[in-house]
Amino acid sequence: MNALPSHLELVQGVVLPKPVGAHPVLDFVNTRSEWTSRGPARTEWLTSYEAFLIWNSYVGLLSPASVFRLIEQAGSSPTEVARRLQATLDFRVDLYDVLTDQATDTTFEAAARLIEKAYGGRRLVHADEGLTWELREDLALPLHNLALLAGELLTGPSREHVRTCPSCGWLFLDPRGRRRWCSMATCGNRAKVRAHAARVR
Numbered sequence: 001m002n003a004l005p006s007h008l009e010l011v012q013g014v015v016l017p018k019p020v021g022a023h024p025v026l027d028f029v030n031t032r033s034e035w036t037s038r039g040p041a042r043t044e045w046l047t048s049y050e051a052f053l054i055w056n057s058y059v060g061l062l063s064p065a066s067v068f069r070l071i072e073q074a075g076s077s078p079t080e081v082a083r084r085l086q087a088t089l090d091f092r093v094d095l096y097d098v099l100t101d102q103a104t105d106t107t108f109e110a111a112a113r114l115i116e117k118a119y120g121g122r123r124l125v126h127a128d129e130g131l132t133w134e135l136r137e138d139l140a141l142p143l144h145n146l147a148l149l150a151g152e153l154l155t156g157p158s159r160e161h162v163r164t165c166p167s168c169g170w171l172f173l174d175p176r177g178r179r180r181w182c183s184m185a186t187c188g189n190r191a192k193v194r195a196h197a198a199r200v201r
């Protein structure tokens, strides 16, 4: 197989972008290319519900065992799986608009209702070190888990450090105010090349 560009990785047969957002919710938003337009992405990495599950395992949000069981469940519920994937892609757009302060009332409401639903679905269970919140392991788990994390990000101290790459629109955390690009290897480099071309023209 040909070598992939350095910002991509082949994970369990699925090509995924390497995380650059410094936060799993931002890396979730960055699972499509070019947020500069809202139409279909030139490159979409969440091409199936299974790819979404594998991405969750790749960024450490779900255990490989959990992903294995959910892939099995997914195999017997194609209609629900298609609906879950669409809900995931819809949430990704709404969340992007909320995080970049472009949300309309409608998109904010949609994102907020999903986050509330995820919070409402938590169960208080016994863990090794006392009590903890847990979501049921069903086909809604990966999206609801992301919605919980999105709720924390939107209401927590990291919110003010979310930045947008001026080239591709990807999001990343920049607590020290030093990052300009999502990645030097892609957008940073392209900008350098453009600047150089402009100088020699």
Ligand SMILES: [Zn+2]
Binding pocket: 165, 166, 167, 168, 169, 170, 181, 182, 183, 186, 187
């Ligand atoms: Zn970029």
